[in-house]
Amino acid sequence: MQLYNSLTHQKETFKPRFGNDVSMYTCGPTVYHFAHIGNLRSYIMEDVLEKALRYEGYNVKRVMNITDVGHLASDADTGEDKMLKGAKRENKTVMQIAQFYTDAFFADCRKLNIKTPDVVEPATNCIDEYIDMIEKLLEKGYAYLAGGNIYFDTSKLNKYYVFNDHDEEDLAVGVRDDVEADDNKRNKADFVLWFTKSKFEDQALKWDSPWGVGYPGWHIECSCISKKHLGEYLDLHCGGIDNAFPHHTNEIDQSEAYLGHEWCSTWFHVHHLNTAGGKMSKSKGEFLTVSLLEEKGYNPLAYRLFCLQSHYRQNLVFSWENLDNAAGTYSKLVNRVAALKPDDSKQPNLEAAKPYQEKFLKALTNDLNTSLAITSVYDVLKARDLDSVTKLYLLGDFDRVLSLGLVEAAAKVRAANATATAKPAGSGEYTIAGPADASEEEAAKVTALLTARYEARKAKNWAESDRIRDELAAMGVVVKDSKDGAVWSRA
Numbered sequence: 001m002q003l004y005n006s007l008t009h010q011k012e013t014f015k016p017r018f019g020n021d022v023s024m025y026t027c028g029p030t031v032y033h034f035a036h037i038g039n040l041r042s043y044i045m046e047d048v049l050e051k052a053l054r055y056e057g058y059n060v061k062r063v064m065n066i067t068d069v070g071h072l073a074s075d076a077d078t079g080e081d082k083m084l085k086g087a088k089r090e091n092k093t094v095m096q097i098a099q100f101y102t103d104a105f106f107a108d109c110r111k112l113n114i115k116t117p118d119v120v121e122p123a124t125n126c127i128d129e130y131i132d133m134i135e136k137l138l139e140k141g142y143a144y145l146a147g148g149n150i151y152f153d154t155s156k157l158n159k160y161y162v163f164n165d166h167d168e169e170d171l172a173v174g175v176r177d178d179v180e181a182d183d184n185k186r187n188k189a190d191f192v193l194w195f196t197k198s199k200f201e202d203q204a205l206k207w208d209s210p211w212g213v214g215y216p217g218w219h220i221e222c223s224c225i226s227k228k229h230l231g232e233y234l235d236l237h238c239g240g241i242d243n244a245f246p247h248h249t250n251e252i253d254q255s256e257a258y259l260g261h262e263w264c265s266t267w268f269h270v271h272h273l274n275t276a277g278g279k280m281s282k283s284k285g286e287f288l289t290v291s292l293l294e295e296k297g298y299n300p301l302a303y304r305l306f307c308l309q310s311h312y313r314q315n316l317v318f319s320w321e322n323l324d325n326a327a328g329t330y331s332k333l334v335n336r337v338a339a340l341k342p343d344d345s346k347q348p349n350l351e352a353a354k355p356y357q358e359k360f361l362k363a364l365t366n367d368l369n370t371s372l373a374i375t376s377v378y379d380v381l382k383a384r385d386l387d388s389v390t391k392l393y394l395l396g397d398f399d400r401v402l403s404l405g406l407v408e409a410a411a412k413v414r415a416a417n418a419t420a421t422a423k424p425a426g427s428g429e430y431t432i433a434g435p436a437d438a439s440e441e442e443a444a445k446v447t448a449l450l451t452a453r454y455e456a457r458k459a460k461n462w463a464e465s466d467r468i469r470d471e472l473a474a475m476g477v478v479v480k481d482s483k484d485g486a487v488w489s490r491a
């Protein structure tokens with residue numbers, strides 16, 4: 001795998017420290033609100049990376065934290081606690097908010113075919129680990145107590161800014177105090193490891209510590225959770241590019257100061273999803289969630305395809321028009337796969353499949369070139385040297401990484417078509433005709449509904465037959481019944 005490493009600013013051959021085993025860490029969500037589709041772009045691309053490494057033959061152990069404490073409104077440790085803000089907004093407790101939005105996050109992930117990491121650890125589970133690491137940092141002289149809080153002393157490092165080539169003045173913007181300056185800090189870039197004197201007295205979750213009752217800073221959780229489950233060396237750390245500074249920078253400081261050696265060798269950052277108005281956020285413009293896409297009639301996997309069509313290191317511009325294009329491509333792909341005939345009595349031709357798999361892997365191992373990997377799907381569909389069974393085998397094989405669910409979606413279309421052409425039992429022919437320009441998918445859907453309505457009527461299930469009539473009407477389908485069938489058209 002050739003991967004761009006944000007730490008060295010170049011494409012490198014990815015090499016895990018211990019043979020074939022990859023330790024991979026992902027910064028998880030702060031569970032105070034729904035994830036927007038910009039956040040989810042990162043999780044989609046990280047999912048593809050994990051699956052690509054597995055496809056290449058690595059054993060991957062992936063760990064993700066859930067931030068349910070300590071993340072303040074500004075990443076530079078100022079502003080209100082995000083969890084508390086969410087709890088106030090919804091008149092619930094912080095733990096209720098955490099549970100609700102953790103569940104919502106994984107529900108979104110399932111809809112996007114994002115695999116759940118091997119270990120998911122809520123930040124509030126690891127208080128002892130934070131205290132332990134902070135004590136050691138104090139002992140080693142990398143941390144200090146001021147005004148009741150423990151801070152990391154960035155002046156003790158040889159190098160603080162690691163991810164960018166900008167000068168320090170530019171980057172200082174990233175640690176500016178939006179709300180008010182913290183006079184306890186010795187250096188502008190210093191950050192809080194443990195709060196006992198928060199500006200927010202009503203902070204809901206607090207724990208005993210050697211420095212008084214308080215709560216951890218945000219950055220310390222990833223250093224500790226990673227060490228807890230993946231040990232002292234990390235092969236791969238992932239996150240959105242907006243986490244590179246200050247969050248990931250601070251993670252490196254804490255971990256390396258604590259461990260006394262280099263910690264993580266490769267850093268993978270997914271770039272922004274923008275709208276025409278700029279960077280996507282929860283507070284600006286339309287709040288774009290997976291649920292909103294579904295309400296508007298989009299299959300979430302069309303959004304996954306949209307993300308896969310561009311490179312993770314490029315900013316991607318979201319618009320409804322762009323998503324429409326991806327949705328159109330998705331449904332055309334499903335129909336093309338549906339046209340392939342499965343045959344359980346035949347084996348795929350593995351020899352013929354090989355060059356296609358090699359090309360697919362080559363695209364993925366070229367810094368995760370997902371758009372090129374998708375062209376492999378088209379290559380298979382139009383291949384003259386492959387039979388349908390081998391094509392379906394290959395598409396299923398590629399889906400171990402792409403996870404677009406094309407084979408499953410195609411099977412549903414095929415099943416709907418089969419139901420539609422079958423004669424309903426017992427009562428002669430029931431024919432269904434529709435407009436000639438209807439797409440295969442549209443025709444299959446309407447035919448399946450009309451067949452179900454016919455069965456419901458036969459069973460004198462009028463409620464069901466009315467429900468289906470309404471569903472067809474909502475789709476803009478007009479039905480004309482005849483003695484032995486139905487003809488449909490668009491309103």
Ligand SMILES: [Zn+2]
Binds near residue numbers: 026027028222247251
């Ligand atoms: Zn993190």
